[in-house]
Amino acid sequence: MTLPGLRERKKQRTRNALIRVALELFTARGYEGTTVDEIVEAVEVSQRTFFRYFSSKEEVAFAVQQMVEERFVRSLGQRPPAEGPLDAMRNAVLSSWDTIGEAITAVVPVGLYLRTFQLIESTPALLAVHLRRSTEMEETIARIIAEREGVDVDADPRPRIAVAAFSGVMRVTGQMWGRGEDQSLEAIRALTEEYLDHLAPALAPHWRDRRALPDAP
Amino acid sequence: MTLPGLRERKKQRTRNALIRVALELFTARGYEGTTVDEIVEAVEVSQRTFFRYFSSKEEVAFAVQQMVEERFVRSLGQRPPAEGPLDAMRNAVLSSWDTIGEAITAVVPVGLYLRTFQLIESTPALLAVHLRRSTEMEETIARIIAEREGVDVDADPRPRIAVAAFSGVMRVTGQMWGRGEDQSLEAIRALTEEYLDHLAPALAPHWRDRRALPDAP
DNA sequence: AGGCTAGTGACAGTCGCTGACAATTGACAA
DNA sequence: TTGTCAATTGTCAGCGACTGTCACTAGCCT
Structure with a gap:
């Protein structure tokens, strides 16, 4: 070599x-x-x-994003088998956020990448492409999850469904981060954890009687 | 008038x-x-x-789709308040599938619409636009759900999260329907019910020990 | 050194889309 | 009915994204 x-x-x-x-x-x-x-x-x-x-x-607008995604996929492949599907995905995102900085800087400044991410969210033509790319990613992730859990992606719909729900939350996270004040890597990390914690309770049959928030007593 | x-x-x-x-x-x-x-x-x-x-x-490729979406939103607005968020969305989709046929035929034959739907799923440029339109719909739906449940969309992330998860499943449904054999209205209806039943179990911490499928004993 | 080929530039052309202005045609009142 | 007004349409010119073609330049390899 x-x-x-x-x-x-x-x-x-x-x-x-x-x-x-x-x-x-x-x-x-x-x-x-x-x-x-x-x-x-x-x-x-x-x-x-x-x-x-x-x-x-x-x-060209997604060249850096591409790297980030590859990083996530690699990270997901390394999660311990004991983790359930949702935990594996969650931890893979969080751990890849941790080491993303350096990898990006090799090509462009981190600040430029973060601004690009917001540009994508706010430009219809780019958002559309972003979402399509995301669904391609979902298919990749679903196959990894299915493999981990030892089920057949095409016979058992749960991998795709779990991934779709997860990705949906991640998308909302990105959206809200883009709109919010604090536009740092730390902020998006915190939002990710918060929103994923909300996923299961949000699907509960009723919200009204008790505020079933994860951090509520 | x-x-x-x-x-x-x-x-x-x-x-x-x-x-x-x-x-x-x-x-x-x-x-x-x-x-x-x-x-x-x-x-x-x-x-x-x-x-x-x-x-x-x-x-122009989404002109008919537009009608279908408006129909869903109207249907969702009419669900009884007793239904939880997920049930309301589920029933709104199913009930709007029921009466969709006639509304479409006023513009184009139903067969043409169904073929168009598959074309959208299999054409990258159209799929991208479809997904962007879907997220716009999600925002609309999230506001309706928040209203129903009496919470503030911007303070409480659960409406957007629940809708994102729901929409993710609906998207997978459409995808799988497009790939499958039976391309009728009945088929997509059945798939919708099946996949939505899988949502909660798919998010459970573990799948491996028991096949936690809703229709398994 | 010299042939080979990957990579580049120049050019012409297609297609989606827009602004500007003129021509046409339905609406509505005198 | 007819004339005026306003909405709708067509024509034309032009921009920007993208592609095929072909000649040419520059790294590579013997």
Whole structure:
């Protein structure tokens, strides 16, 4: 295993430059307010080259997100078998938040990533793609969970259902974090824990008589 | 309240024609394989007119879906207050499936609608839009649920969480229905009931020891 | 050193979509 | 009925995302 040649390194640099410049322009002028021509001009490559690295203008906005997702999947694969499905997913998210910082910084500043995440949530075209990508992730996760629990994904609907419910909560978490004040990694971590704690009680037959909040006496 | 004038009726006819022709072409040649020019040529209007009725090529694919959603929301609003959140949503879906047929047929044949639904599930660009629309629906539903239960949507996360979990299951239902054999209204109804029954058990801490399926002894 | 090929740029063209303005047609009052 | 007004439509020009093609440049390998 030899280190990559000049050609390969050059490609990586171009790709990272495209991502960085794109995210900077997107967060500064908005996604729709930025043209591909502006991105490629700043990086000094042709438009054709941009579309060789990214199949669409949208895709470049998710390049970092992609890394984060791969990290989560790897983390989930390493959860101890004793944990139930929901706990495994919960702990996998939380533990991947912990070590995400450094991995991202290799490509773009963390602050830029967080702003990009909010941009995605608030830009309809990007939100749509984000949600589609999420469902693809759900399928991946469902297969891992099914494997862990020793059931057949296609015969037993529980893996997909559990994952769908979990992902739904994670999505609400991201949404609320984007709208809130504190836009730090710690804040999203705390919200994640809080909202996941609410999942089971929220599905209880009735809320009215007692406020069945997890941290209520 | 007088019946609509000629102008209004003409507009409605144009709109319906555009929807019908669009869905027929989409299901026949695929979404990307159909151009807006082909649609407008078949209906004999200018492209500009198409975009006055629909803000995008995607939107026309969801025109019927829109009706179905409005129906669900109305149905949810009429559920008896005694029903818990999850039951109210469940019954609202099921009861709106019952009367959906006639409402759709006024615009397009039911078969065409069902095929369109599958097209949406299998076309990435449409699926993305579908999911974004779904989250908008979720917000609407969450507010209704919060109102029913007498809580504040922004202070109490349970409405959004319950709705997110519910919607996640509904999405999986649609997906599985699209992939399965029996593509009838009855089939999707049955699947809906089955999958919703699985929701609570799927979130239980462990599945392994006993198959905690609702219909198992 | 020199041939090979992956990667790039330049160019032309398609398609979705929009603004501007002119032409048409239903609505409604004189 | 007819003339005026306003709503609807068509035409045209143009932008931006994206793709196929082909020539060319630059790293790679013998």
